[in-house]
Amino acid sequence: MSASAPAVPQLSLRAIILSMLLAMILAAANAYLGLFAGLTIATAIPAAVVSMAVLRVLGGGSILENNIVQTGASAGSSIAAGVIFTIPALIILGYWHDFKYSWVLAIAGLGGLLGVLFSVPLRRTMIVEDPLAFPEGKAAAEVLKAGENPGGGVKTLAFAGVVGSLIKLAAASGLKLIPDAAIGSTFFGRYFAFMGTNLSPALLGVGYIVGLNVGIVVVAGSILSWNIAIPIYHAYFLNSDPELAAKIAGAGAADIGYAIWNAKIRYLGVGAMLIGGIWTLFSLRKSLASGIKSGLAAARKNVGAAAIAEVDRDLPMKWMLIALVVFTIPLALLYQAIVANWLVSIPMTLIMIVAGFLFVSVSGYLAGLVGSSNNPVSGITIATILFASMVLIVLLGRDSPIGAVAAIMIGAVVCCAAAVGGDNLQDLKAGYLVGATPWKQQLMLCIGAFSCALVMAPVLNLLAAAYGIGAPTPEHPNALAAPQANLMASVAKGMFGGHLPWTMIELGAVIGALTIALDEWLKKRGSSFRVPVLGAAIGIYLPLELMVPIFLGGLLNHLVARKHPDAVSEEARDRIHQPGTLFSAGLITGEALTGIIIAIPIVVSGRADVLALPDTFQFGQFVGLIVLAVVAWLLYRSGAKAQG
Template sequence: MAEKGIPQLTFRAVLLAIILAMVLSAANAYLGLFAGLTVATAIPAAVVSMGVLRLLGGGTILENNIVQTGASAGSSIAAGVIFTVPALIILGYWQDFRYSWVLAIAGLGGLLGVLFSVPLRRTMIVEDPLPFPEGKAAAEVLKAGDNPGPGLKILGISAAIGGLVKLASGSGLRLIPETWAQSGFLANGKGLAYLGTNLSPALLGVGYIVGLNIGIVVLSGAVLSWHIAIPLYQAFFLDSDPVLAAGVAGAGAEDTAFAIWSAKIRYLGVGAMLIGGVWTLFSLRKSLVSGIRSGIAAARKGSGEFVAETERDLPMKWMLIALVLFVIPLLALYQAITGLWHVSVPMTIIMIVAGFLFVSVSAYLAGLVGSSNNPVSGITIATILFASLVLLGLLGRDSDIGAVAAIMIGAVVCCAAAVGGDNLQDLKAGYIVGATPWKQQLMLGIGAFSCALIMAPVLNLLAQAYGIGPPTAEHPNPLSAPQATLMASVAKGMFGGQLPWGMIGLGALVGAAIIAVDEWLKARGAKFRVPVLAAAIGIYLPLELMVPIFLGGLLAHFVERWHKVTDADDEAKERVHRPGVLFAAGLITGEALMGIAIAVPIWATENRDVLALPESLHFNQWIGLAVLALVGWYLYRTGKKAQPEVVSG
């Protein structure tokens, strides 16, 4: 396509990509703070692009590819920021999100992710190609772009449903609650039982997108925490913990379960994540070497040699110049934090080395399991641990800024890794449709920096309206920011803080057992796998968040069975699931954007009940459960009744 001179990087494509990137980054920021997960946005962006450019007189496949490339930065930058930057609020270092600092972390980290990922394209896409499932799916959507109408209709309807349910829920009109839960103590008060689910359509959509395998794994992790570890701790160990026992004295079963989970059991997930991050690095050591060799080979390639339009990456010379220009402001930022050159310079070196290594890891994992399943949080934990060990030697265990410095390094690396994995996914789609790589790489850089421009205002709005992190009197039901809370706990624990290291060690053993099971399944060639970081997320997060994710994955499985798609027929699966994926993406986007819209009047009036209707109009949790069931039925129906022309459109 590119060789034929078909327009790609046009003004309208760039402008539309920037707008979509900003909107989708805001939506993913809310979703990530709420549920600890973000989802890839390339396919919804491609469908919207085809519809909008058609209204403007028609767009080429390569213009639509540029739009989805830039817009997909919305998920990667949001993930990089919300997994790390809120930790600075949780640590008490910031009282609000500082615009210039968030811009520097997100914008420069994202641009470094683009630069670090460029040398990997030839190895992972051309010479030794990886599957890149979401890139292939986006390419199929782009190739079938003659009729985007059905897809836009699905997106619009589902976004409206997601938004209306969010408006009616506990943070808006309060017509229905946000959770359904049943709990109680067992005989003689020894042991307790808790069952609950969040009533969020967005989480149902997340589950549909990630599929049944991941849904089973995250729910199994939650069951381990809530149905095994918490009851055992309450029955046999609570009396030996006088502080926690006094805190839950007289409390109900649900409050007791959450108190034990918050103080003790969730740290099993921390340990599992730590061992998972280390294992990820070890298992990908060969791909790291391959990526480095590919980068060196690209740098040595003769400048006078003819390179086809579809093989032209950003020039290595200009990449090195840009790398230096982007690193200097980060060095100044680290110097402003520490005030010590002998600390800020090693911080910068760690950031550069870890950034390139973990962009390689992220790109490899995105190639295998997709960007939505890319364990960027595990990569970031490994970065923070390594940075903390170096900083311990430079600053000492009692340093006031050690934890903050480690988070600052991890934040930049996290943004770079998230963008790097996403970049390779987009380049795979471009490779299939015949795009020019350097134009895509430039567009992703523009999209990433555009998202960085709005991150601080969005985070401040959400923080003031809902609260971020642990519950407070002002915000009793905040956005939990699970990854950022985890990063803050790990960094603080390394520098004089108190952590339940026994639970973390036990969690590491659990993680090692999960890795062993997954390796056994891999050796048997099983389709079902047990990724340790997905299991760790399930252990670490509340059960109520994992249940709708599992149910969404179950719906995706039922759609496959209805269409009689076999496990071996991945291409048929992709065709069958496309309408469902669009519906799920609409649920996520609609709910997240409504969550941000609801935050505006709450922030303006400083009253979190400003939209709440009188209590006499509130429905009970069973009505909320019925609403979620109805949304699930509609999602299933969309997949089940998909006709061939809709699937291909």
């Protein structure tokens, strides 16, 4: 690594503008995807490919300019994750009826900025002195180094984006040419039977990105809910709930299944996610302690600015401390606006600062070990909400009507900070490998994070008005599930005396514990197949039809890999899957952005079917299955063209 300052431009005006645009677009897409399927996708590599193509059109860009663009744009996934995991809980709890722009901006923007600040001291320890793997940072660096000819990647992204966009436009929320899902349900005596698949290309792309192992785990969780738990509950326990039995009397098989799932069975997933989050933190306790120790040690270091080379220069510590105070004051005022008691809002602010720094350290360490995509940010947020709730119970009382909201507000800032902090270190790893200047990357991620925060509230309001968020209602029968936000709301509500189906939550915790035991057994056997409890819990919590295309996408990933049996190294496997990964990212982005665009006329007109064509132009489930099969073939062909 050269000690001299890079002579090529990095923070150019065109790179900043392009990065901000990509960050906002990808944040909106990830918000839709996360509320829909409980998952977000990493955005650094697609952003790098787009950047290389755009800057080439504008006269050519250096590898360091492209690195700056992907650094800022990568905030699109981290800010979106931090927001959708927590803030919709305020709608679910009934505290908000819509997303307040200034509040969302403060939570997401300031939380993201704190995440960058808290992660700056970690760079030297985790990347330079005692380097961790940071797999996605390494992958982004390889894409940047190999970016001499990005045209093929851009064409793949663009074509897949058009495919995803057209199918979303043709689906039930748009022209209604094809349905959103192909579903079959019936009763065999008193036993409920259900099978189906969503026809979303985005979910197929998600499955390809996460792989077959995760695809099997999430679909198995849904099968447990829909083909085991719901039939058992309907056959043997429905009569013990007269209110639910009366509600579904005379309904069709599918409506009965969804009613039982919504009222009872989905809480199995809540219990499994709760025990899974706690176990994840416990099982990584040594790594967590090491991450916190590294963060504290790095924060104590005081290296003179004159002694630091340009390629090793972070944001100045003095300005970081000033910024920390400046960013914390608005959050303290926000907490005061909620509880109207400085004796409560000041402890809330202190909890947020301490938990923010500790969990950014944890998030950064785990991102270095397993990557940002596998970083258990939801588990970190659960731990924050549980700890904050215990303190707030002392200050406010268990029956406080505002206690759950206050806990969610603390968790939301910490979640945004932890998500951005882990992502920042991935970007700094990529920058370290290509010779970038750290402080310029850190500044760019601050800009990218705040740019994303500017658009989150309008996007969330648009999605909530058009599709609904949380439990299905007569007005929004296919509401966006927002699984993590539902979990956070359930945890906070339960801590403050809320009425929840605790029997189901406890049974879900038992299922989660058995899943953990199975995973530990597989680990001891050295099995390459694992059963991550949080993946299984998401499958339990969400409808089966959402998990089936994720499984199919993972199967396509496996079939592509089998065409290259000689690729044994991680780098070779990444090269094989890169075209398929770009195609998947295009499907996801195209569908998600079109879903947001379609929401505009729905909200303006007040009609969910405003774009629908007459019935004579509407086709059934069979045509939808054919369309999904064609998309699957295109995805497989894209991946199979990779060169070993």
